Amino acid sequence: MSDVWSISYGELALRLVVAAVLGGIVGWERELNNSPAGFRTHILVSVGSALIMLISIYGFSEFMQEPRVTFDPGRISAQVVSGIGFLGAGTILRQGVTVSGLTTAASLWVVAGIGLAVGTGFMFAAVLTTMIALISLELLNRIETGMLKKRSLCVIHVTVIDEPGKLGELASCIAEQGGNVRRVKIEERDKDVAEELDITFMVRLSERMAIAELLDQIRQIRGVKKVRSEGYER
Known part of the structure; x- marks a missing residue:
């Protein structure tokens, strides 16, 4: 052999x-x-x-x-x-x-x-x-x-009416303002407000990007009930 x-x-x-x-x-x-x-x-x-x-x-x-x-x-x-x-x-x-x-x-x-x-x-x-x-x-x-050391992470919480395409609209708004969505988490509300969703975005922001301006732009989207970020509340 x-x-x-x-x-x-x-x-x-x-x-x-x-x-x-x-x-x-x-x-x-x-x-x-x-x-x-x-x-x-x-x-x-x-x-x-x-x-x-x-x-x-x-x-x-x-x-x-x-x-x-x-x-x-x-x-x-x-x-x-x-x-x-x-x-x-x-x-x-x-x-x-x-x-x-x-x-x-x-x-x-x-x-x-x-x-x-x-x-x-x-x-x-x-x-x-x-x-x-x-x-x-x-x-x-x-x-x-x-x-990416000059960019910081920010968590944005959005309460929005559950409508088709709403997640994409929110993500597009963040991207247009210069934000980079890293993670997304979606949670349904309780049965009393079943038509609403709680969406959490983890966004990477540049130094020159103002979080207040971003929150204002998100708030102008139809169907958005509440917007807040860690350290900010609107």
Whole structure:
């Protein structure tokens, strides 16, 4: 039997350890950001993916000499790519129209790929992918924060009559005034005022943008009952 289909215990252990280290590096960054999936989860995903890849390549080597045996090393490992989606979906949280956890779900998907690469023996690709993932998660986040340091976040609460297209009208008004809507949350009022909605906008404002002028523009929209922001009340 060719040595291509066999692996020593030392090499096997090395690949699993490398997968744990690389997955842990990405997971530690997520842990520091209080993400739903952190240090341990990323290690488990990476090591598990590496193990599945090792099984796919070397787990059935004893059957290679059997007649009429076809062998596809990627058959089992391919299921990791689709299966990791179920785990990633568990990290995505949705409240109203606010969605969080997408970055963590993507990092789990990348870590699964890193584990598969390590299991195959593509160490350089696995290490490089880990470095790129860290740059994307940490360095680019700092750059974005630095570029937006002159802009501040403001939470605006609007009580409005529930009419079709009202949310879009409010968002357009904020955008026209130079605001950038980051998140939106919609809550229905109690049964006595069921025709009204409470909409909360998280808006990023520039330094030269006056919050009072923005609130005045929102108040002029037909159907708006009440507008207030954190620190302001109109």
